[in-house]
Amino acid sequence: MLQTPIHIYLTERVDDQLKYFDGSALKYQKYYRRLKLTAITCNILTTMTIALAFTVPEGLKVYMGIVALVLSTVVLATYQVEEFQNFGAKWEKFRLVTEQLKSEKYMFLTGAGQYASPDGSENERRFVERIEAIIRGTDIAYFSLMVEPGKRIEKRLQQQQEKENV
Secondary structure (H helix, E strand, O other), X not given: OOOOHHHHHHHHHHHHHHHHXXXXXXXXXXXXXXXXXXXXXXXXXXXXXXXXXXXXXXXXXXXXXXXXXXHHHHHHHHHHHXXXXXXXXXXXXXXXXXXXXXXXXXXXXXXXXXXXXXXXXXXXXXXXXXXXXXXXXXXXXXXXXXXXHHHHHHHHHHHHHHHHHO
């Protein structure tokens, strides 16, 4: 069976991008959920450890304090890792793009919305342009997530100082 250019585009570009974005969303969701679960668990255990420290013999209170310190340090570390890696924001962005691509694909395949025109070649052109715009927009948004939050703040402060000095 001879495949048309739009058929090739659907299978080699759209479906490939859907697979990539969906897989990335699942990966970042897993990382985000693990970090949050670790933080919640250690937070609860820290509180319990501090409360139990009042009930143990005097010689064990130091150890309970050390355990509480370690647990609270793990909580702090999970927040810092999330701020640095942005797993939650990446999960959200990749999931959003996946759903946008799916929606666009099914609107096109069913001839709905802006693809309801009787001109098939116009619908195909519009479809390719919309898909590529979604992907292009994703690249920009993704790379902005990759810049460390601290660097973004530093850059804004530097720009603000430069404006004030002018």
